Amino acid sequence: MSSEPARSISDDDDDIAFGETLVSVENLTKHFTTGGGLLSLRYDATGGGFPFRTHSDRVRAVENVSFDIKKGETLGIVGESGCGKSTLARTILKLHAPTDGDIYFKGENLADLTGEALRKRRREMQMIFQDPQSSLDPRMKVGPIVEEPMKAHDIYDPDERSDRVRDLLEKVGLDPQHYNRYPHEFSGGQRQRVNLARALAVNPDFIVCDEPVSALDVSIQAQVLNTMKRLQREFGLTYLFIAHDLSVIRHISDRVGVMYLGQLVELADRDELFENPQHPYTRSLLESIPVPDPRVEGRRGVLEGDVPSPINPPSGCRFRTRCPDLIAPDTYEMSDAEWVNVRRFMRAVDRRTFTVTDRAELLAEFFDDAYPDGEAGDVTDRAIDNVLADEWETAATLLQERFAEQSICALREPSYEVEPEHGTNQHFAACHLNADD
Numbered sequence: 001m002s003s004e005p006a007r008s009i010s011d012d013d014d015d016i017a018f019g020e021t022l023v024s025v026e027n028l029t030k031h032f033t034t035g036g037g038l039l040s041l042r043y044d045a046t047g048g049g050f051p052f053r054t055h056s057d058r059v060r061a062v063e064n065v066s067f068d069i070k071k072g073e074t075l076g077i078v079g080e081s082g083c084g085k086s087t088l089a090r091t092i093l094k095l096h097a098p099t100d101g102d103i104y105f106k107g108e109n110l111a112d113l114t115g116e117a118l119r120k121r122r123r124e125m126q127m128i129f130q131d132p133q134s135s136l137d138p139r140m141k142v143g144p145i146v147e148e149p150m151k152a153h154d155i156y157d158p159d160e161r162s163d164r165v166r167d168l169l170e171k172v173g174l175d176p177q178h179y180n181r182y183p184h185e186f187s188g189g190q191r192q193r194v195n196l197a198r199a200l201a202v203n204p205d206f207i208v209c210d211e212p213v214s215a216l217d218v219s220i221q222a223q224v225l226n227t228m229k230r231l232q233r234e235f236g237l238t239y240l241f242i243a244h245d246l247s248v249i250r251h252i253s254d255r256v257g258v259m260y261l262g263q264l265v266e267l268a269d270r271d272e273l274f275e276n277p278q279h280p281y282t283r284s285l286l287e288s289i290p291v292p293d294p295r296v297e298g299r300r301g302v303l304e305g306d307v308p309s310p311i312n313p314p315s316g317c318r319f320r321t322r323c324p325d326l327i328a329p330d331t332y333e334m335s336d337a338e339w340v341n342v343r344r345f346m347r348a349v350d351r352r353t354f355t356v357t358d359r360a361e362l363l364a365e366f367f368d369d370a371y372p373d374g375e376a377g378d379v380t381d382r383a384i385d386n387v388l389a390d391e392w393e394t395a396a397t398l399l400q401e402r403f404a405e406q407s408i409c410a411l412r413e414p415s416y417e418v419e420p421e422h423g424t425n426q427h428f429a430a431c432h433l434n435a436d437d
């Protein structure tokens with residue numbers, strides 16, 4: 001966390017002390033319903049032209065997410081595209097209505113606020129988006145763009161506002177003389193600085209940054225991130241910082257949350273998360289960071305398989321269908337080596353990643369060192385017969401039902417606290433491997 005700000009420009013009497021909880025997100029859930037609205041009204045070509053309604057799908061974009069953010073800290077949220085990062089950000093700021101769960105800001109439940117109280121909280125919570133170009137009106141000069149939120153919230157008189165704009169332009173690293181320039185006259189990095197000035201114009205406490213440097217050249221990213229850090233110290237800001245790029249997250253965050261398919265799967269201090277990751281998904285993400293020296297060999301490409309649909313996510317742990325550490329079902333007696341082979345065979349059948357000509361070849365490829373006995377062996381035998389008879393679908397279903405679906409990873413949703421090795425803050429990891437038994 002950055003040190004106590006040298007100067008606070010906040011005018012509030014309800015200020016939260018540095019290091020105390022500013023934002024609390026509790027069991028936040030956001031589902032989108034698609035396909036069942038007006039757009040799904042179709043004309044039935046065979047039935048007299050009356051519109052009929054198709055079934056609707058429920059996209060589980062964010063599910064049961066909880067965390068606190070302390071005043072003055074940066075909480076980074078990382079995850080692959082589509083895992084729900086933007087939806088989480090927008091729901092926290094009430095740009096989407098939550099399906100369930102609560103958001104507390106300065107101890108107040110945002111759901112309970114209306115009118116002036118809600119307006120005030122909205123002013124205190126600002127957002128910066130990924131694309132600095134499209135979030136700036138090309139017909140407006142930069143001065144009025146930065147001034148506009150002050151007008152909207154009716155704060156400061158007109159002279160104060162334009163002085164404040166010039167001051168803010170300087171603070172974000174731009175020339176105050178650029179007041180009369182248009183957005184297209186700036187580079188991408190400069191435009192993101194204009195966005196920062198605009199967000200700061202209304203004295204926020206909390207800024208949600210949704211991929212703010214992803215559209216920028218790598219060489220510019222660090223400069224903008226360093227400016228954001230400096231502004232954080234100067235104005236006592238708290239950031240929720242969303243990115244898919246782990247190096248960006250590592251650079252800016254005090255704590256990091258990892259999202260997968262709408263859920264938070266791990267949350268820990270920055271160093272703890274990067275040095276002692278406890279969720280197989282986090283480990284896979286960290287291992288997929290490109291190695292600068294191509295001669296250094298890592299365990300690369302471990303994130304196999306597609307991300308399942310958020311409309312019908314897997315039961316239990318959502319990462320289990322891709323997890324390299326899926327836990328063996330305790331219904332069978334299997335050695336570790338046997339389970340590793342069964343799991344590899346099951347995944348390969350599911351994804352049809354091999355061709356076979358006969359049983360001996362298949363056994364050599366998957367079960368050279370260990371073949372399961374007893375019931376697990378019978379199931380594997382049947383699956384092999386199915387594959388050899390070109391009945392892949394039957395084999396895949398059999399293996400899924402008898403092995404994958406019997407694992408604790410499929411049967412129970414995981415949620416565990418882990419003893420941190422770095423620092424003393426909470427380390428949360430939603431993986432059954434962390435169950436202490």
Ligand SMILES: Nc1ncnc2c1ncn2[C@@H]1O[C@H](COP(=O)(O)OP(=O)(O)OP(=O)(O)O)[C@@H](O)[C@H]1O
Nearest residue numbers: 032034059061080081082083084085086087088310
């Ligand atoms: N308005 C919407 N209506 C229906 N589905 C939506 C809507 N907004 C997002 N989604 C779906 O919710 C899921 C999460 O999307 P979201 O944009 O939050 O992910 P993300 O992690 O921010 O991805 P990216 O980094 O690509 O922006 C996706 O499956 C997405 O298609």
